[in-house]
Amino acid sequence: MSDSLGTSKATRRSAFLRAIEFDNSLPIQDDAVQLWLKDLDNPLRWSVRPLLQFFFAVLLHIIWFVKRLPLPQFSAHGLLQSMICWFCRHFVSREANLLILRHFATESNVLNFLADNSPEANDIARVDLYPTTINGMQQASFVEHDQELFRLFAELGHWTPAKAKKPQALNWQHWQPIDMAAFQIAPKRTQVLDFETSHALFMCLFCLLLTREEYRDAINGFNLDQSIALRIGQLIGDPSLAEMAYNKHPLYLVGPWNLSQRFLMHGFFTEYLYAHLENLRQSRPSKTSTPYNETEAAQ
Template identity: 30%
Template sequence: MSKPAADFRYDHHDPEDPSPWLALYLDRSTPLPDHVKTAWLQDSSSKSRQYLLPFLRPLCRALIIVIQVVKTLMPKRWSHSTLLHRLLVWGLKRYVSPQANWLILRHFHLGSQILAFIAANSPVPIDTSPLTPANIDELKDHVFVKHDINLFNFVIRLNQALREAGQEMQAPQSVDFSMLEEPPLALQEMPQGRANVVDLQSAIEFFTPVYQLLLTDNDFWRAANSLQLDETIGIYTAQILQAPQHLILLNNKHPLVPMSTLRAGYRLVLHGLSTEMLHALLMRMKAESLKQSREHSPTERRHP
């Protein structure tokens, strides 16, 4: 096991007053790699998460209700996606913590890789539309909306192709892990201003009513309902890997039962964490697959 980061050192453990953050960091029941877990726990243990979120969450949920009432009086197609993404980028760059920004950018890369993994191992050919923003400014290209659209389009295209071919998702003879890699994103390159202190959960709770206000009802509901496809993507992956036990890590479940948008912010955080865990699991399996290939390679077995 790698040495813990400075904020989670063994010598800070007090048996009479154990740190919950150290316990979560050292726990290996979930497949998060240390550098991701460190960023996640640093963000979760911040003062913003402790003191801002409890006040911000009920306020933003009340705004969701107010905005829903207001939008019943507005034209159905009223939408300002360009303004939305410019506001999101402005807020991320100026107020959101480096760890949160890094995790947000990672999410698009990881989601694209997971869909590519399912597509590559599907019994039918299926195209994907990867989103790989290299920095926060690239999110202006409607990336948040495209992320939700891509997910639904992927599920529709995959299942159309499976139905037409009379096939079911199943384990391939050899699993292809080639598309999986660590995203080329550096935490130290995220904005580091004095005001960049807002944690991931607070930022998401605040941005959710903004997202609702500047998109159509259809776009907002689609975004909220996309979170329940976590189970769908998890099942596809489990069928490919023949490992259904990993579905226990999912929290956004039952896609046939749409949930209220009031908890969309909290569920979005769970969605991000589930994506990180699934990608970490696949990366671990990729490493094991490469190790087994080397062990069975005649070149590797040959003695000098």
């Protein structure tokens, strides 16, 4: 029944949506594509989302303005995580929840790959944020998700442009391939909100329950996407990776304007980079294969 229903929805999609379902020009796993297309199928996304997104965008800028005033700062990380997890558990659609859980895994893998293959990174703690349930996000929190990114960049220090490594020389020690069967979402009838509508509410909670510096850092952390792409591109000899990054120029700090799109494009970026690296990992020469011969490769 569920398969026939999914097929029926797919056949009702517009010509453009049917086209992008098969467009693999950018590297992205089919699981992520199907989840996103199902999220686009959500009728509330096209009716309720524009109104809620406008309301929450106005509210966000009001909170942002108040938090920037010379007033005592406060934060409530535990309350923030509890509210987000409660909201995800009861109101966020299954597809959107799975996309959120995938994002933890994709970014953790990308950062760990960068650390594993960076020079003089042996003493740096790797990122261990791989929740498989909504409750798991209570510990592997969104706040920690941002802070781990900043910690890793600071501990890696100044980047020295690296020579590309041969495929068999790349280090995949802390890479954890995504298994969709490992994600567990308890179904509820009230889980109806799409990904973007849910994020519109989350961004207001973040702005309210973080200090102004914490929130400013969180929404500007997306701009490190370009830096990550440049570094990994050098490591694997593929400078085109930088083209995948929508968020760029981390020295230029921005406010909450256009935050929803920037957040969404950050999610796409990590999916692209994860899929590209996973394809590279699966196609790497096996240990039992013939050793790489530079002379033969040149010929």
